[in-house]
Amino acid sequence: MADIEKLEAFVTQVRRDIVRQVHKVSSGHPGGSLGCAEFISVLYQELMERKEGFDMDGIGEDLFFLSNGHISPVFYSVLARSGYFPVEELNTFRLLNSRLQGHPTTHEGLPGVRIASGSLGQGLSVAVGAAQAKKLNKDNHTIYTLMGDGELQEGQNWEAIMYASAKKVDNIIATVDLNGQQIDGSTDHVLNMGSVRAKFEAFGWIVLDIEQGNDVEAIVKGMNQAKDLSGNGKPVCVLLHTIMGNGVDFMMGTHAWHGKAPNDEQLASALAQNPETLGDY
Amino acid sequence: MKTYENTGSKDTRSGFGAGMTELGRTNPNVVSLCADLIGSLKIQTFIDENPERFFQIGIAEANMMGIAAGLTIGGKIPFTGTFANFSTGRVYDQIRQSIAYSDKNVKICASHAGLTLGEDGATHQILEDIGLMKMLPGMTVINTCDYNQTKAATIALADHVGPVYLRFGRPVVANFTPEDQKFEIGKAVQLQEGNDVTIVATGHLVWEALEACKVLNEKGITADVINIHTIKPLDAEAIIKSVKKTGCVVTAEEHNFLGGLGESVARELSLTHPVPQEYVATADTFGESGTPAQLMEKYGLNADAIVKAVEKVVARK
Incomplete structure (x- = not known):
């Protein structure tokens, strides 16, 4: 059984890490990071079977690929607090000579990262390839991936979505962060995508909604269901309904904080709403 | 002057296919991906x-x-x-982010490069791919000259860790490099020795350079002919050593003069040993439909063009 309280405490600390990283360098993407704080925390702290340490091949463990690389603050926080690199290194986010680049990369050798992402729409293809490598290696582990909903406007995703079902890549669980927001406004306003569920289903995927995408318990339950549905000849898509900026009241439910850093006062307010649980870096 | 015998004309893409066949038998980690062009890439075996x-x-x-x-x-x-056009320009950002910047050990194998793709015309005749690929940090760029070299290069790639762009072509061309020649990435192959000019050629233009050499010899001009199969990293040492002797250079490639082998050679020479240089390459233009031989004639990419370039560059010394 998942220890929900412990996971929630972890998420609270991750939120602090997100706003502090972004505040320090006055740049970065807090909105989407906060919206996915529960999901990525649950993945690494509860769901994924992970080996000690880090090796690029990741044979014998579950792997995660972040396609919407701009939510690097949440990824870095969860990776650091899951033991991939020292938590203090979060201090170097977006600074010169840092391994914590604006968007995640393997290029500087940061443990935990297996692909560069930032230019959108590429992560799912990579995840599908990694899933097929697992099959070749007879490695019975799962590939997880996360992409933004706006990111689905990139055509390469649909090549990968078509391919994964045609080739029965059923060891992948692809999650869409369905927050309904992108840089220029709501996804409905910028480029209405219609029913994402209907589209994935039409492409032959099993689709599962997690309506409370910022509720740790709901995520654990939903992702366990997704896991149960995998391995049956079809890829699995999770539609994770989240609130952008979740956990910081003035950032919630708006695209305004997609790529904007809080000032000193706003940081203080955000931190007051999320008291320290695991110790700040 | 050494004599090179064409041991039986073949297409370089068949060399790739033969290399893949061998890798399939010898290296269990090698996997092949294709975007609906199995027959063109000769990978059925x-x-x-x-x-x-x-x-x-x-x-x-x-x-x-x-x-x-x-x-x-x-x-x-x-x-x-897939074809060179669809292996590079079409997917540049995917290669840039997911392969080159991510340091992934992917071998991008590209057939039907350049004008010699022929009748399909300019939509498919990429003449910019060497430039596109050599600009990516960490990318190795190889353009092979015949069947044997393409086969050897394909096999060698499996033992090289890092992303590589391997460029070859569609038409049947002379097969003249030794069947047992080991392929060393980044190592130039000296084919002829002479004193008056250095000809640095890559891909289909290597055979043309050898043909040009015969004509030049009759005119009393002897040439160093260097087969540069690896454009990046460039074997600058071999080229500089040669031009120190000859004092001028002609570069020859089935590619735009912008971004190709010629520019790479010019950069190296400008740093340490600048000499007159002439470019046998396309002149910032798209191609068109035609037979390979017609196109190479029209766009100045054959032995005749190399002879003319040599005469011009020697006069500039």
Whole structure:
């Protein structure tokens, strides 16, 4: 059984890490990071079977690929607090000579990262390839991936979505962060995508909604269901309904904080709403 | 002057296919990906012998590059296969982010490069791919000259860790490099020794350079002919050593003069040993439909063009 309280405490600390990283360098993407704080925390702290340490091949463990690389603050926080690199290194986010680049990369050798992402729409293809490598290696582990909903406007995703079902890549669980927001406004306003569920289903995927995408318990339950549905000849898509900026009241439910850093006062307010649980870096 | 015998004309893409066949038998980590061009890439034998290690991606080159990057995670060595145009320009950002910047061990194998693709015309005749690929940090760029060299290069790629762009072509051309010649990435191959000019050629232009040499010899001009199969990293040492002797250089390639081998050679020479240089290359233009021989004639990419360039550059010394 998942220890929900412990996971929630972890998420609270991750939120602090997100706003502090972004505040320090006055740049970065807090909105989407906060919206996915529960999901990525649950993945690494509860769901994924992970080996000690880090090796690029990741044979014998579950792997995660972040396609919407701009939510690097949440990824870095969860990776650091899951033991991939020292938590203090979060201090170097977006600074010169840092391994914590604006968007995640393997290029500087940061443990935990297996692909560069930032230019959108590429992560799912990579995840599908990694899933097929697992099959070749007879490695019975799962590939997880996360992409933004706006990111689905990139055509390469649909090549990968078509391919994964045609080739029965059923060891992948692809999650869409369905927050309904992108840089220029709501996804409905910028480029209405219609029913994402209907589209994935039409492409032959099993689709599962997690309506409370910022509720740790709901995520654990939903992702366990997704896991149960995998391995049956079809890829699995999770539609994770989240609130952008979740956990910081003035950032919630708006695209305004997609790529904007809080000032000193706003940081203080955000931190007051999320008291320290695991110790700040 | 050494004599090179054409041991039987073949297409370089068949050399790639033969290399893949051998890799299929010798290296269990090698996997092959193709975007609906199995016949053109000559990989049917690999597929027949290793069906579980072949991935038919469909007409979705961007997805192919991403899947190839993903397959390296787990220790596979992916060889992607499609035409050069669809291997580079069409998927540049996928290669840039998911392969080059991510340091993935993907071999991008590109057939039908350049004008010699022929009748399909300019939509398919990429003349910019060497430039595109050599500008990517960490990318090795290879353009092979005949069947034997393409086969040897394909086999050598599996033992090289890092992303590589391997460029070859469609038409049947002379096969003249030794069957047993080991392929050393980044190592120039000296084919002729002379005193008056250095000819640095790559791909289909290497044979043309040898043909040009015969004509030049009759005119009393002797040439160093260097086969540069690896454009990046460039064997600058071999080129500089030669031009120190000859005092001028002609570069020859089936590519735009912007961004190609010629520019790489010019850069190296400008740093340490600047000499007069002439370019046998396309002049910032698209191609068109025609037979390979017609196109190479019209766009100045054959032995005649090399002879003219040599006469011009020697006069500039």
